[in-house]
Amino acid sequence: MRVVWANIEDVWREAAARWTLITYFILSTIFIVIFASAVNLDIVDGALAGARLFGKDVEMRGGGIGIEQLVMYSELVFSIIIYGFSVLLAVFATAHLVPRMQEKGTVDLYLSRPVSRPALLLSRYVAGLLLAASNVVYLTGAIWFIVAWKTHIFNPRFLLSGVIMMFVIAALLAFAFLVGTITSSTAVSIMSSYALCLMSIFLSIVHGRIDAVFSHDWLAAVVDGLYWIVPKAWELGGSVAAYVTGPISHMKIPAPGLSAFVSTGMFGITCLVLAVWRFQKKEF
Amino acid sequence: MTETLIEVRALRKEYASRVGKPRIIALDGIDFTVRAGELFGLLGPNGAGKTTTVKILLGLTAPGAGTAFIGGLPVSNPESRRHTGYLPEGHKIPNYLTARQAMTIFGRMSGMSSNDIKERVPALLERVGLAQWADIRIRKFSKGMTQRLGLACALVHRPNVLLLDEPTDGVDPVGRREIRDLLREEAKNGTAVLLNSHLLSEMELTCDRVAVLRKGKVAAEGTIDELTRRTAKYRMIATPVDEPLLAMFRETGAGVERVNGHLELSVNDLQHLNALVDGLRSRGGMLQELSQMRSTLEDVFVDLVKTEGQQS
Numbered sequence: 001m002r003v004v005w006a007n008i009e010d011v012w013r014e015a016a017a018r019w020t021l022i023t024y025f026i027l028s029t030i031f032i033v034i035f036a037s038a039v040n041l042d043i044v045d046g047a048l049a050g051a052r053l054f055g056k057d058v059e060m061r062g063g064g065i066g067i068e069q070l071v072m073y074s075e076l077v078f079s080i081i082i083y084g085f086s087v088l089l090a091v092f093a094t095a096h097l098v099p100r101m102q103e104k105g106t107v108d109l110y111l112s113r114p115v116s117r118p119a120l121l122l123s124r125y126v127a128g129l130l131l132a133a134s135n136v137v138y139l140t141g142a143i144w145f146i147v148a149w150k151t152h153i154f155n156p157r158f159l160l161s162g163v164i165m166m167f168v169i170a171a172l173l174a175f176a177f178l179v180g181t182i183t184s185s186t187a188v189s190i191m192s193s194y195a196l197c198l199m200s201i202f203l204s205i206v207h208g209r210i211d212a213v214f215s216h217d218w219l220a221a222v223v224d225g226l227y228w229i230v231p232k233a234w235e236l237g238g239s240v241a242a243y244v245t246g247p248i249s250h251m252k253i254p255a256p257g258l259s260a261f262v263s264t265g266m267f268g269i270t271c272l273v274l275a276v277w278r279f280q281k282k283e284f
Numbered sequence: 285m286t287e288t289l290i291e292v293r294a295l296r297k298e299y300a301s302r303v304g305k306p307r308i309i310a311l312d313g314i315d316f317t318v319r320a321g322e323l324f325g326l327l328g329p330n331g332a333g334k335t336t337t338v339k340i341l342l343g344l345t346a347p348g349a350g351t352a353f354i355g356g357l358p359v360s361n362p363e364s365r366r367h368t369g370y371l372p373e374g375h376k377i378p379n380y381l382t383a384r385q386a387m388t389i390f391g392r393m394s395g396m397s398s399n400d401i402k403e404r405v406p407a408l409l410e411r412v413g414l415a416q417w418a419d420i421r422i423r424k425f426s427k428g429m430t431q432r433l434g435l436a437c438a439l440v441h442r443p444n445v446l447l448l449d450e451p452t453d454g455v456d457p458v459g460r461r462e463i464r465d466l467l468r469e470e471a472k473n474g475t476a477v478l479l480n481s482h483l484l485s486e487m488e489l490t491c492d493r494v495a496v497l498r499k500g501k502v503a504a505e506g507t508i509d510e511l512t513r514r515t516a517k518y519r520m521i522a523t524p525v526d527e528p529l530l531a532m533f534r535e536t537g538a539g540v541e542r543v544n545g546h547l548e549l550s551v552n553d554l555q556h557l558n559a560l561v562d563g564l565r566s567r568g569g570m571l572q573e574l575s576q577m578r579s580t581l582e583d584v585f586v587d588l589v590k591t592e593g594q595q596s
Binding site for chain 2: 007013105106108109112179
């Protein structure tokens with residue numbers, strides 16, 4: 001446990017010293033402030049009398065939308081934005097953890113301690129996840145608080161959607177760790193993680209119509225196989241939206257099946273196992 | 285009998301080379317031991333296998349064959365590093381940390397409790413002369429200061445085995461002496477110290493015993509005294525020294541060389557030396573000075589490396 005704490009302290013101090021932590025939270029705060037100042041609600045006797053978003057009046061069709069509905073819409077939109085934003089920042093803020101540790105003159109200092117290599121790598125992974133989680137909690141917590149403060153409507157689902165975001169971040173971070181272990185390059189880790197994200201979105205989009213998109217059977221089979229291997233960033237984004245609006249919402253956003261979670265989890269675990277195996281075998 | 289804390293037996297390591305080229309043999313079956321309280325030095329030209337040996341001892345690299353133990357545990361077991369302190373050459377302690385933070389993190393990774401760390405860190409920083417710099421970021425440190433901090437990090441968990449790669453690199457003469465004293469003190473308390481350095485004079489002043497590595501093998505091993513007293517060489521100042529005298533000396537089988545007004549004599553033993561003195565006196569010569577010459581560690585090292593050159 002002391003090893004984990006030592007790594008958490010190291011990772012957080014590095015993030016603070018290298019401005020990563022500050023930039024991380026400044027960007028998130030800008031995002032929150034923009035949101036807070038953009039939403040103006042007139043609530044009379046607990047009912048929504050008028051609303052302005054980014055200075056424009058929101059049209060109240062058929063005698064106006066209910067305040068719950070407006071909250072649901074805004075939280076839906078913001079959960080999707082936060083999802084993309086937090087995944088982007090998390091990869092950027094943590095992809096250096098392995099390459100920097102593997103630098104000559106540094107790795108010797110870590111490995112000369114009575115710590116097994118898997119424990120060292122995994123404790124760094126936990127430290128990276130905690131760093132990313134702090135940002136997700138900050139973003140979702142602050143937006144949730146502002147919405148609750150302005151509307152007196154508390155939707156715990158918005159807050160809890162951060163767990164799904166962290167699930168996706170955990171899988172991507174595992175991939176970044178694997179690439180970092182193999183290449184010892186922060187830039188390659190970041191680029192390949194983003195490329196994986198984009199590829200997974202592309203695969204998700206074309207997956208439903210593979211036969212129409214690809215003329216060759218073998219190509220369709222490769223794309224189909226890849227789809228089941230890579231994390232389901234797109235579907236899990238939909239899952240965040242479906243979870244935030246909830247089963248009773250009239251919006252009825254389709255939630256992805258359990259397979260999206262299982263395949264993403266499997267991908268993350270496989271990457272982590274491979275990263276540990278590679279790190280264990282590596283000679284410094 | 286003093287406990288053996290570092291044991292290396294028939295250690296061998298090869299590195300893969302480019303396709304079609306022969307593999308590089310870094311270590312070719314080396315053996316040595318370091319006992320508790322001993323300061324042991326590893327010497328050798330570049331590529332002799334010194335760093336590879338230390339890396340194997342720390343589990344950074346796996347040996348191809350042979351065994352290595354620290355404190356009786358195989359080096360593949362992370363527990364063998366529980367009581368091992370290491371100072372790598374050109375180490376990069378994260379420079380965003382302060383000296384205190386770095387020692388705290390490395391102490392914690394070595395299993396120290398917070399209370400123990402709080403007690404140990406200030407004392408150790410004082411000992412390496414960095415007490416005033418405890419809360420300054422390492423990026424502000426000079427090379428010598430970083431080296432002292434590296435040593436403090438290696439010592440933070442009270443190891444009984446110390447592996448040090450160029451510990452005095454970049455340190456001023458006063459600092460070097462302080463580090464030497466510190467290492468002697470550690471050895472006095474029962475720590476086994478393995479030093480790896482190119483500074484031969486430093487090794488000569490610090491180590492009890494050294495091993496010279498050459499092409500992955502131990503070319504020579506012993507105490508500094510044993511290694512530097514290999515040849516019986518004497519310095520003689522006498523008058524008159526003329527060619528017939530030198531010829532007479534040579535006839536006895538002695539090696540004779542005139543150097544800056546004195547003679548350097550290589551003899552077989554003391555009797556041989558006395559015979560030369562008798563010869564000088566019988567010719568009416570006056571002996572002014574006679575002293576044994578000691579080769580330096582550098583001489584021994586250069587001789588061994590030269591031998592390598594001649595062999596290859």
